[in-house]
Amino acid sequence: GAVVSQHPSRVICKSGTSVKIECRSLDFQATTMFWYRQFPKQSLMLMATSNEGSKATYEQGVEKDKFLINHASLTLSTLTVTSAHPEDSSFYICSARDWSSGQGAGNTIYFGEGSWLTVV
Amino acid sequence: AQTVTQSQPEMSVQEAETVTLSCTYDTSESDYYLFWYKQPPSRQMILVIRQEAYKQQNATENRFSVNFQKAAKSFSLKISDSQLGDAAMYFCAYISNTDKLIFGTGTRLQVFP
Numbered sequence: 001g002a003v004v005s006q007h008p009s010r011v012i013c014k015s016g017t018s019v020k021i022e023c024r025s026l027d028f029q030a031t032t033m034f035w036y037r038q039f040p041k042q043s044l045m046l047m048a049t050s051n052e053g054s055k056a057t058y059e060q061g062v063e064k065d066k067f068l069i070n071h072a073s074l075t076l077s078t079l080t081v082t083s084a085h086p087e088d089s090s091f092y093i094c095s096a097r098d099w100s101s102g103q104g105a106g107n108t109i110y111f112g113e114g115s116w117l118t119v120v
Numbered sequence: 121a122q123t124v125t126q127s128q129p130e131m132s133v134q135e136a137e138t139v140t141l142s143c144t145y146d147t148s149e150s151d152y153y154l155f156w157y158k159q160p161p162s163r164q165m166i167l168v169i170r171q172e173a174y175k176q177q178n179a180t181e182n183r184f185s186v187n188f189q190k191a192a193k194s195f196s197l198k199i200s201d202s203q204l205g206d207a208a209m210y211f212c213a214y215i216s217n218t219d220k221l222i223f224g225t226g227t228r229l230q231v232f233p
Contacts, residue, residue: 034220034221038163042225042226043211043223043224043225043226044165044211044223046220046221046222046223049220057220091163093163093165095165095221097215097221108167108170109155109167109213109215109221111157111164111165113164114163114164114165
């Protein structure tokens, strides 16, 4: 079945540096990908919707310059946390929408494995 | 704006028994999809069941079934013959053809032997 791969699964970076997380659809073309952040014992908070070939749509309160999202191809979206600080430490997870079977029964969402970011 | 509400922060069930998790949502769209996801401690999001709004028949997947009430905007999940492995966080989610995937606050399910 369709798979979404997210990398790295865990990353530790120093405060002030930038870190990139990749979300890749392995066997389908994902025109739309979603990026979430999840705090401990909380739900998934949507950060932005990434559309291939266009600018990402950010949710209210999410800093566009801090969380850079690029969706340059139909199979790859990246989230770059710029000038990371300890408060950015969190679990980040992406999902991709598979439209390949049309808007009906084939409309399915697949999730990556998630990435743990620790900023020290 | 679309919203998803899960009013039960925690639920518990005895092994082999049945439990129902509640979910309500608000939308002005007529065509949309509803999901239940399971999230174990590994944080992997596992799709449990999916319902297309245009289908009147309730979706079922083995021990998992939903009660989809479109007029009431209700989408509850029933787990039959509960197993210890069912213990996890469960999230209800909504998406339309033109919108984003949004989640409820989650319900933590505990299963007791």
